[in-house]
Amino acid sequence: xxxxxxxxxxxxxxxxxxxxxxxxxxxxxxxLVARSESKLKELAEKLQKQYAVKVHLLAKxxxxxxxxxxxxxxxxxxxxxxxxxxxxxxxxxFGMFSESRWDKQLQMINLNITTLTYLTHLFLPSMVxxxxxxxxxxxxxxxxxxxxxxAVYYATKAYVLHFSEAVANELSGTGVTVxxxxxxxxxxxxxxAADMQESKLVKGKKLPTSKEVAEYGYRAMMQGKAVAIHGTxxxxxxxxxxxxxxxxxxxxxxxxxxxxx
Numbered sequence: 001x002x003x004x005x006x007x008x009x010x011x012x013x014x015x016x017x018x019x020x021x022x023x024x025x026x027x028x029x030x031x032l033v034a035r036s037e038s039k040l041k042e043l044a045e046k047l048q049k050q051y052a053v054k055v056h057l058l059a060k061x062x063x064x065x066x067x068x069x070x071x072x073x074x075x076x077x078x079x080x081x082x083x084x085x086x087x088x089x090x091x092x093x094f095g096m097f098s099e100s101r102w103d104k105q106l107q108m109i110n111l112n113i114t115t116l117t118y119l120t121h122l123f124l125p126s127m128v129x130x131x132x133x134x135x136x137x138x139x140x141x142x143x144x145x146x147x148x149x150x151a152v153y154y155a156t157k158a159y160v161l162h163f164s165e166a167v168a169n170e171l172s173g174t175g176v177t178v179x180x181x182x183x184x185x186x187x188x189x190x191x192x193a194a195d196m197q198e199s200k201l202v203k204g205k206k207l208p209t210s211k212e213v214a215e216y217g218y219r220a221m222m223q224g225k226a227v228a229i230h231g232t233x234x235x236x237x238x239x240x241x242x243x244x245x246x247x248x249x250x251x252x253x254x255x256x257x258x259x260x261x
Contacts, residue, residue: 005054005080007031007071007123009062009115010089012039015138015186018214019086024051031080033058033071034089056080062089063107068118081130084221085123087116087160088138092153105152112156117163124167124176131175136221137164139180141229144238148254161227168226177224181217184234186210 006023010016012034020030024047032040037059044055058074060067075082090112093104120135127133140154143161147154164180171178187207213230220228229235241249 003029003081004083005029005031005075006084006086007033007075007082007119008086008088009033009119010138012036012043014210015183015214015217016086016088017043018211019088019136019218020047022214022218023084024053024055027051027053028084029054029056029080031056031058031071031075031082033060033062035059035061062115063111065110065114065118068115068122071119072122081126082123083127083132084134084136085119085127086136086138087119088136089115090138090156092150094150096149097151100152108152109156112153113159116160120167120178127176128171128174133176134221134224135164135167135176135178136217137178137180138217139164139182141182141184141234141238143180143182144241145249145253147257148250149257154253165226177221177226179217179221179225179228181213181220181228181230182234182238183208183213183217183230186213 004027006028008016008020008023008030011020011030011032016034020032020043023030030044030047030053032044032055034040037057040057040059044057047053048055056078058071060071062068091108093100093108097105116137120137124133124135127135137160139160140157142150142154143157145154161180161182164178168178185207187209208231216230217228229238
């Protein structure tokens with residue numbers, strides 16, 4: 001029986017679900033966190049049966065960032081030593097910022113930024129003390145430029161990227177690594193949740209699967225990469241931003257993001 005544990009947020013679907021399966025396949029026990037208890041139970045039964053690992057479920061709404069401490073305290077009370085932390089939970093919102101609902105924007109900031117930062121802050125010290133641990137923060141190619149029509153989402157992912165890179169540098173030589181996974185648009189429930197099915201970014205496009213992105217992110221994390229951009233085109237686009245005037249970058253992002261006619 002595996003003794004290592006991974007905490008994975010947003011584990012009930014998409015990239016988080018696929019990462020849970022990858023860890024289980026590699027004999028790592030799991031603490032799965034998401035809002036949907038029924039989806040978590042279904043996944044847990046499958047992984048326990050198929051891979052003979054322990055799977056604990058925590059049905060939590062992480063957009064209330066106080067629940068990060070609840071997750072950490074629960075692990076401590078159960079004697080669970082966390083060697084892997086995957087901050088995957090997050091969501092977006094599509095539309096004009098001036099017309100958006102503030103409560104949704106605040107939930108997004110709390111989930112995408114505050115909870116991710118708090119969980120990392122809580123679990124990191126024991127990893128450093130043990131000189132062993134890996135953190136995977138799911139950012140996005142959105143992190144590399146402003147995103148008109150998804151202004152807050154893009155800004156939150158820029159935070160995740162910069163935060164991850166900075167902490168990765170601080171941890172150099174400690175035996176602990178932080179990786180920012182930066183996928184582009186991915187075939188998952190994200191687009192529907194963000195109400196962006198009509199965006200040129202995704203409409204009619206063949207997108208990478210959550211499984212492909214998860215496999216890439218898992219390998220990058222195990223290799224200790226600080227930044228992992230999935231896909232050659234995404235890599236080139238993300239890096240081209242450095243050599244393009246900021247105003248033009250924003251205009252292009254708006255054009256790509258806008259609704260398809």
